[in-house]
Amino acid sequence: MWAYIARRIFSASIVLTLAIFLVFILINEVGDPAASTLGPNAGPEAIADFKAKQGLDRPLMVQFASFLGVGRCVREASPAWSEDDSERGYCGLLQGDFGESFSHNEQVASVIGNRLPRTLLLGIVALVFELLLGLGVGIFAALRRNTLIDTGLMSAAYFGISLPTFVTGPIFLIVFCFLYGWFPLGGYGIDAADHLRHAILPGLTLAIIGAATYARVMRGELVEVLQSDFVRTARAKGLPASRVSMHAIRNALIPIVTMIGMSLPLLVGGAIITEKIFGWPGMGMLAIESIANLDSPVVMGVVVVFAVAVQIGNLIADIAVAALDPRVRLDASG
Numbered sequence: 001m002w003a004y005i006a007r008r009i010f011s012a013s014i015v016l017t018l019a020i021f022l023v024f025i026l027i028n029e030v031g032d033p034a035a036s037t038l039g040p041n042a043g044p045e046a047i048a049d050f051k052a053k054q055g056l057d058r059p060l061m062v063q064f065a066s067f068l069g070v071g072r073c074v075r076e077a078s079p080a081w082s083e084d085d086s087e088r089g090y091c092g093l094l095q096g097d098f099g100e101s102f103s104h105n106e107q108v109a110s111v112i113g114n115r116l117p118r119t120l121l122l123g124i125v126a127l128v129f130e131l132l133l134g135l136g137v138g139i140f141a142a143l144r145r146n147t148l149i150d151t152g153l154m155s156a157a158y159f160g161i162s163l164p165t166f167v168t169g170p171i172f173l174i175v176f177c178f179l180y181g182w183f184p185l186g187g188y189g190i191d192a193a194d195h196l197r198h199a200i201l202p203g204l205t206l207a208i209i210g211a212a213t214y215a216r217v218m219r220g221e222l223v224e225v226l227q228s229d230f231v232r233t234a235r236a237k238g239l240p241a242s243r244v245s246m247h248a249i250r251n252a253l254i255p256i257v258t259m260i261g262m263s264l265p266l267l268v269g270g271a272i273i274t275e276k277i278f279g280w281p282g283m284g285m286l287a288i289e290s291i292a293n294l295d296s297p298v299v300m301g302v303v304v305v306f307a308v309a310v311q312i313g314n315l316i317a318d319i320a321v322a323a324l325d326p327r328v329r330l331d332a333s334g
Helices: 002-027 033-038 044-054 060-068 108-143 148-161 165-179 192-226 229-236 241-252 254-278 283-292 296-324 326-333
Strands: none
Touching: 002 060, 002 296, 033 044, 108 148, 108 192, 108 241, 108 254, 108 283, 108 296, 148 192, 165 192, 165 254, 192 241, 192 254, 229 241, 241 254, 254 283, 254 296, 283 296
16 A cells, blocks of 8 residues: 555656646746846846846756756855855755745745635635535435436536536626625635635635536446445345435445545636636636736746645545555555
């Protein structure tokens, strides 16, 4: 088991490094961060000085090695910087240093630290909606298999999967904010209760696709369990239908445990669009603002956080599968 986990961590680290490298190349090729930060009136000398201080005049691979923390620091603003190459230290991800934001004039870690809890709140609210709605609808449909209720709920689930957040978000805004005024139009609020109230509608928007997926999987698993031998035996022994259903639901929930980790990539990807629609000042909004400003240190910081979240989710899912299904461990060791 531990060997399997070690191999998964190793492969996840390779994928993470490749993802960071691709985004690093792209963000440094789409424009000139110096010109974007200093403005259109900046002269060649000011731009050259900015690039020299930030290490943007160095070869791209040298910059990337410095960003990872495996090469000498190229940023003059870093405490690790020294004019003497032999005395210059390391600054980068391995040292917990994301660099300094071009547009916020503060450390990237501080900028992300301010936005990350807001995105985490949104993700938690969305995950709660996914589980409550998805599992509830799936169980309800399975217990009424081959009825009009089952058909209607599963049709709604298929429809929900096909609706992206940039469609459901504006619809929810129009219906629940403009027409009925049940929820605020956007923003984050001023206190904990207000934060939660502002998070409900974007959280529900973010949860629609996941909830529909959970509903389909839960319905299929529960229908299969209800047709298994141990359920027939329990019914034949005269156990109450409610007790039989609870045992069946408990067994059908095993695949759902593995799906929770797989939900992270969808939540991460959907958060960027959802936060923009609802004006939620989280990591998604920060990514959009930073891309528009060509603030490459912040963009890279956001990419690292999102990529790590996705890899952690996949790793949790794989470990859960290996823990629940011994065949996975055997295949991995063979």
